Amino acid sequence: MSRLDELIEELCPDGVEYKQIKDIAWTGIGLATSVTKYKRDKGVVLIHNSDIKQNKIELKNREFLDEAFVKKNKNKVHQLHDIITVHTGDVGTSAVIEEAYVGSIGFTTIITRINDFNEVSPYYLSHYLNSHLFKAEVNRKSISDRNNLNQKDFEAITIAVPPLEVQREIVHILDYFMLLTTELTDKLIAEFTARKKQYEFYRDKLLSRDEKYPMKSLAELGKWSGGKTPSMSEKSFWEQGTVPWISSKDMKSSTLEDTQDHITEKAVKEASMTVYPANSIAVVTRSGILKHTFPVAYIPFETTINQDIKMLVVNEDILPRYAFHVIQGKGNDILVKTKKQGGTVDSLDFQKVLAYKVPVPSKDIQSKLVEVLDNFESICTDLNIGLPAEIEARQKQYEYYRDLLLTFAETGSMLMTDRQTDRQTDRQTDRQTDRVECD
Structure with missing residues (x-):
């Protein structure tokens, strides 16, 4: 019997009380x-809705509020061991405060202060609010509106309140489980990062033969052209559309x-959209993502594109996969040398992109390079696909056990955990045995 079993058997064998x-x-x-007008270079840390994760706070940007303003609104300041709970959007997402924070405009938070009650552990309550049970x-x-829970509705929610000793043991188990999950996730991410760097190293090595292979401008690799957006107000251009239409939001993987x-065939015809052949290469030339990344994607199907994308249809002496690898491999350098300065949206000087030169060996050598690089990319892609799935599986496993540990029988009811049901059955069996022996 585990420590938790022993505590439940001793302190709440017949269930626990549920309280609002x-x-x-x-x-x-x-x-x-x-x-906004109270923001300063230092002061009290300002927390945003998006900073609150399950059982932890991850500040994306450190912002501060004027201390004098905070003092005037001290009842809005989160104190040590308070719980900050999102009740707009992902309702229930909670974390225990480990330093002083205040809320932010654009959303409201509920401060759950339990220090004076001495009936509930803040860490237990945080786990509970994050659970599927809540x-x-x-x-x-x-x-x-279940996506915007007001204070009155929040306060009316009932939760299981076992004795404090039971709460602390549950927190101990769940914190340990979370630690194991986090450690495994970190190892998986480290493995993927190492493999990706290895791939990029060998790709760059194979494609850095400027002195050995002839150099050609990207313009010489084939025909480049852009796209556009059919009228969004014309529903017949979009509803039940079957023709792929690439925009920057699609350019998150190397092969789409x-x-x-x-879009519809009607949009292709009436909006004069160009349908590009399979095995073309798409690059982003205008998007906020160009602040740090030059997205390149291989497109193995016929498609149209929007105005922020340029498409390359290669010449006969160029293998499409080689063009993809060489452009992607030189992406960082292309970004540095062709990015426009200023402007409201990050963009590239496409004439400079077209003038950028890359090594272009014979088709036979291109084929050999593609074979090696495709194998490397395949390994990274498999890891990239498997990593989120593995992390999600671990998270679901944690959530399953969390909900199981937080499920209690309500006092006087028949709602019991499997563990409690088994114990009740054992007690009934013992009583029946006693009666038989007495008879």
């Missing part, structure tokens, strides 16, 4: 007024399988 949040915690709304309880309520948006 208002009976176990003090709640309050975070800042709801504009704070979301199921929200869904059972008659709430008009499909596009998020599709």
Whole structure:
């Protein structure tokens, strides 16, 4: 029998009490007024909705508020061991405060202060609010908007409140499980990063034969052209569309399988869209992503593109996969040498892109290089596909055990965990045995 089993057997063998949040915690709304004019280079850390993850806070950017302003709004300041809970969007996402934070304009937060109640561990409550059990309880309520939970509705949610010793043991188990999950995730990411760097190293090595192979400009690799966007107001151009239409948001993988948006044959005809042949190469020339990345993708299917994309249809003496690898391999250098300065949206000087020169060996050598580079890319792609799936599986495993550990029988009811049901069955069997022996 585990330590948790022993505690449950001793302290709550017949179930636990369920209480409304208002009976176990003090709640309050975070800042709801504009704070932009109170931002400073130092002061009290400002936290945003997107910074709150399950059981942790990850600040994307450190921003600070004027301390005098914070003092005037001290009831909005999160204190040590408070719980900050999102109730707009991903309702219930919670974390325990480890330093002083304040809320931010654009969303409201609920401060769950339980220090004075001494009935609930903040870490236990944080795990509970993050659980599917809490979301199921929200869904059972008659709430008009479950994606924007108000303070009254939040306070009315009921949760299981086992004895503090049981809460602490559950937190100990879940924290350990989270630690193992995090460590494994870090190892998987490190493995993928190492393989990706190895691939990039060998790719760059194979493609850095400027003195050995003839050099050609990207313009000489084939025909380059751009696309456009059919009228969004014309529904017949988009509804039930079957023709792929590439935009910057699709350019997240090196080989596309499909596009998020599709247009109709009517749009192709009436909007004079160019349909590019399979095995073309797409590059992004205008997008915020160009701040740090030059997206290049191999397109193995016929497609159209928008105005932020340029497409290369290679000449006969160029293998499409070689053109893809060499452009992708030189991507960082292309970005540095062709990016326009200024402007509201990051973009490339495409004439400079066309003038950029790359090594172009014979087709036979291109074929050999492609074979090697495709093998390397395949390994990285498999890891890239498997990594999120493995991380998701570990997260689901943690969530399963979290919900199992947080499920208790309500006092006087028949809602029990498997463990409690087994114990009740054992007790009934023991009583029946005692009666038989007495008879």
